[in-house]
Amino acid sequence: MSVTTNVAEKLLTLPESSAVALQIRAEHYFDVIRGILDNFAVKKELDSIYITSTIPSQSIVNALQVLEIDMSNIYFVDCISQIMMSMASKHEHTIYVESPTMLENLMLKVEYLTKRTEGKNDIIILDSINSLAIHNNTKILSEFLHLLVNNLRAKKAYTVIFSMEEYRSEDISNMLNIVVDETIVAAGE
Amino acid sequence: MAPKVDLSTSTRERCVTGIQGLDNALDGGIPRGNTILVTGSCGTGKTTLSLEFLVHGALDGETCLFISVTEASSKLLTNIIPYDFFEESLIKKGKLIFVDMPVVYERLGLNKLEFSLEEVDVLVRAVADIVKEMDVKRLVIDSITSVCYRLRTQEKIRDFILKIGATLSSLGCTSVLVSEISPAEERYSLFGVEEAIADGIIFMGNLERRGDLLRTLQVVKMRGTQHSRTKYVLDLTSAGVLLVPLLKGGSVAGG
Ligand SMILES: Nc1ncnc2c1ncn2[C@@H]1O[C@H](COP(=O)(O)OP(=O)(O)OP(=O)(O)O)[C@@H](O)[C@H]1O
Numbered sequence: 001m002s003v004t005t006n007v008a009e010k011l012l013t014l015p016e017s018s019a020v021a022l023q024i025r026a027e028h029y030f031d032v033i034r035g036i037l038d039n040f041a042v043k044k045e046l047d048s049i050y051i052t053s054t055i056p057s058q059s060i061v062n063a064l065q066v067l068e069i070d071m072s073n074i075y076f077v078d079c080i081s082q083i084m085m086s087m088a089s090k091h092e093h094t095i096y097v098e099s100p101t102m103l104e105n106l107m108l109k110v111e112y113l114t115k116r117t118e119g120k121n122d123i124i125i126l127d128s129i130n131s132l133a134i135h136n137n138t139k140i141l142s143e144f145l146h147l148l149v150n151n152l153r154a155k156k157a158y159t160v161i162f163s164m165e166e167y168r169s170e171d172i173s174n175m176l177n178i179v180v181d182e183t184i185v186a187a188g189e
Numbered sequence: 190m191a192p193k194v195d196l197s198t199s200t201r202e203r204c205v206t207g208i209q210g211l212d213n214a215l216d217g218g219i220p221r222g223n224t225i226l227v228t229g230s231c232g233t234g235k236t237t238l239s240l241e242f243l244v245h246g247a248l249d250g251e252t253c254l255f256i257s258v259t260e261a262s263s264k265l266l267t268n269i270i271p272y273d274f275f276e277e278s279l280i281k282k283g284k285l286i287f288v289d290m291p292v293v294y295e296r297l298g299l300n301k302l303e304f305s306l307e308e309v310d311v312l313v314r315a316v317a318d319i320v321k322e323m324d325v326k327r328l329v330i331d332s333i334t335s336v337c338y339r340l341r342t343q344e345k346i347r348d349f350i351l352k353i354g355a356t357l358s359s360l361g362c363t364s365v366l367v368s369e370i371s372p373a374e375e376r377y378s379l380f381g382v383e384e385a386i387a388d389g390i391i392f393m394g395n396l397e398r399r400g401d402l403l404r405t406l407q408v409v410k411m412r413g414t415q416h417s418r419t420k421y422v423l424d425l426t427s428a429g430v431l432l433v434p435l436l437k438g439g440s441v442a443g444g
């Protein structure tokens with residue numbers, strides 16, 4: 001089974017309002033994204049809100065276009081482009097947050113998008129805990145995760161938090177363990 | 190007759206602001222009949238918040254009045270039209286009313302730069318008459334600071350706010366007085382008396398944290414309800430004012 005289908009199938013076993021950590025190896029990055037946005041979210045008819053603090057949303061948009069994935073139900077909260085000064089083209093489904101240290105604003109944009117997409121359930125993808133950890137200390141990041149996940153649970157949304165295998169640390173594992181229901185390892189079989 | 194407002198119990202009827210985060214912070218809304226101050230330096234969102242408070246009231250069938258002192262009310266309309274939840278019919282049906290204070294002054298013949306105590310009474314009665322006549326349930330005066338400039342003395346300001354507060358409360362009208370302060374101000378109102386008399390204070394400001402500037406809101410006081418005293422971060426959006434608690438992270442300077 002490919003990584004893409006494997007991730008989608010594992011997510012399909014979860015009840016709504018689940019929060020999961022998804023352990024990913026860099027080489028599987030786009031397979032995982034596809035498994036979530038194209039397979040899982042489409043099957044469950046979810047609106048997707050993709051928070052990126054890792055690479056500019058435009059890079060993800062470009063990749064999704066190459067993969068011919070329908071983007072009408074996918075929204076981005078991008079908190080990395082502005083500090084990387086890479087805002088060449090603005091996608092109409094993207095909201096920018098000035099910096100990955102503005103965690104409250106990140107939450108506010110998610111709140112805004114969940115309001116705008118009312119009527120359908122949502123999946124929120126946080127890409128990634130590791131890049132947020134570069135810009136924020138553990139205490140504030142834990143507080144953020146806790147608030148975000150609980151808010152989203154109350155809205156019956158799925159939360160998927162990317163955790164990059166290559167940057168694993170004890171701090172990050174501890175932080176995730178407190179808020180998630182389950183950890184899924186993305187791998188082919 | 191307007192319903193009597195019971196000030197004695199802690200379970201007073203609420204005027205639901207319709208701003209979800211704020212209603213949560215207020216444990217359900219502003220106690221009905223309260224006169225509160227929405228205070229902050231320029232550009233912090235006072236007008237936007239107050240307008241949204243009225244739009245939600247109007248959508249709920251209450252008659253809502255915005256008395257504009259500083260800006261022409263026609264200009265304010267352009268602020269609320271982008272709201273996802275705004276309906277133009279609210280204005281046509283007279284649920285959302287805009288009045289320019291300078292017009293009121295003119296009609297009352299109040300053309301002096303400083304009002305006397307008698308003129309303060311005339312002004313309070315004029316506002317009360319509009320509220321009574323139209324059965325206004327939510328009132329915003331933006332800003333009270335501009336009115337206070339015409340009163341000059343602490344004594345007259347106290348008189349004005351006490352009288353207008355008591356009158357509006359007896360009419361069952363929940364009122365927001367917008368107050369302007371400079372960013373460095375150590376208090377919540379320019380003349381100092383407004384904050385002491387008001388039933389509630391919502392403070393809006395900016396907070397700098399490690400180079401990021403955040404918009405904040407804090408309920409400093411609110412008679413008649415158990416309220417949160419947490420500082421919130423806010424966003425002004427087409428879906429209205431959104432709030433989340435300010436993250437403390439153990440180490441926030443100046444928070
Ligand atoms: N829906 C919205 N989306 C984005 N920005 C908004 C929205 N509504 C208002 N703003 C911005 O927020 C800023 C502050 O708004 P507002 O006029 O409510 O502040 P204020 O505290 O009343 O300021 P002043 O003291 O100058 O009267 C304005 O500059 C406006 O551009």
Ligand SMILES: [Mg+2]
Pocket residue numbers: 235236237331
């Ligand atoms: Mg204003």
